[in-house]
Amino acid sequence: MTTRRLETRLHPDDRIDPGKAGPQVMRHVTVNAAESPIAWLASRGMLTDAQLRAGERLRTDYERAGLGARVTMRWDAAPPGKSRGGARASDASLARIDAHRRFHRAIEAAGPGLADICWRVICAGEGIGGAEKALGWPARSGKLVLGLALDRLARFYGTD
Template identity: 50%
Template structure:
């Protein structure tokens, strides 16, 4: 996986736009390929168990192809290996069942932040704003949700 870094100039008034005079500020490097969960894990805000649970949930979300798409697959050929020689559609259904089970175990109120941060890739401040939560409350709620997801996936 290649990493994409973008230089941004941050100021107290926000990022500078093209064609405006340079303002005093600071420059920061941002890795756009890094997920919010990976960011939290890399900075010690999540244990390895919770990070693994988040990655499993996101993998099931991607395998189930729950993200918006514009095409459909017509693949009747069975693939050797994998999940008991299942077709691609059957593997997709199994992944969706695991995803639904993990989200259901997380429970009402926790599924929103879980989906937004882990699957949709929203940052915690963005998710907190969208859910009209107080600032800095999302990290605690996300940890609670990931604890339940880790139990669902039986991650020790």
């Protein structure tokens, strides 16, 4: 498990409304920035161990495949060619390709209706409430749908 990294942030429901006059109340909350949303759910007994392991495997494949958005340009040099035929793929590149394929197969195994919640909560680290709003789902439905998706991922990864 990761170490705790506590940060104080503004509560996401508290936004400054420029059209509102007078003082506005802003709540500060302390969050563990090193904890993923599914680890938070599992620590409160809302996910099984198999579901947590499957979700973490998906997130690991997502990160190893390098599918996240880049903030800056990559400045590392291209690897030199190993033979006359050009550059040979290194072990790191092969691991990245394998993770990329595994991630996409896992998302396919989750299914078209469940892949969205998997990507938003597990890979992007979005909270369940935010994912529900973005997907246009009713409140408190995301946890149930995420559980179903994690069950399918557990079957795919063999963690069930």
